[in-house]
Amino acid sequence: xxxxxxxxxxxxxxxxxxxxxxxxxxxxxxxxxxxxxxxxxxxxxxxxxxxxxxxxxxxxxxxxxxxxxxxxxxxxx
Amino acid sequence: xxxxxxxxxxxxxxxxxxxxxxxxxxxxxxxxxxxxxxxxxxxxxxxxxxxxxxxxxxxxxxxxxxxxxxxxxxxxx
Numbered sequence: 001x002x003x004x005x006x007x008x009x010x011x012x013x014x015x016x017x018x019x020x021x022x023x024x025x026x027x028x029x030x031x032x033x034x035x036x037x038x039x040x041x042x043x044x045x046x047x048x049x050x051x052x053x054x055x056x057x058x059x060x061x062x063x064x065x066x067x068x069x070x071x072x073x074x075x076x077x
Numbered sequence: 078x079x080x081x082x083x084x085x086x087x088x089x090x091x092x093x094x095x096x097x098x099x100x101x102x103x104x105x106x107x108x109x110x111x112x113x114x115x116x117x118x119x120x121x122x123x124x125x126x127x128x129x130x131x132x133x134x135x136x137x138x139x140x141x142x143x144x145x146x147x148x149x150x151x152x153x154x
Binding site for chain 1: 081093094097098100102106133135136137139141142143144
């Protein structure tokens with residue numbers, strides 16, 4: 001199975017969701033991307049369909065938006 | 078590890094998220110509850126903190142609201 005990608009921006013709700021996702025899916029099955037520090041990944045996330053963070057992009061390309069932390073517009077600042 | 082509980086109400090976004098969650102977490106690690114057919118579970122879901130479906134309640138009691146399908150008010154009809 002290829003990896004999922006968890007996009008977040010460092011907000012408290014993101015970090016809490018990150019811990020839950022890593023526990024559930026397994027740390028080896030998910031890449032964590034912090035869009036606040038890795039701004040070059042923002043366009044990649046948008047192309048994947050990410051509309052808000054935290055979000056999990058599954059290996060088959062579906063996007064699960066989890067809770068609602070911040071819109072992509074907020075992340076871009 | 079105890080099981081997670083995935084609450085949904087049969088809407089298309091719920092079913093899509095259900096497939097993703099089962100694939101990611103593993104079918105043996107998650108109980109699926111359809112609040113549309115098991116209306117007696119609605120109060121249990123609300124006590125767990127579920128505010129909209131689909132939602133995943135993790136073994137440690139955190140609630141991950143996934144995308145946004147329907148509010149609990151809509152589920153109650």
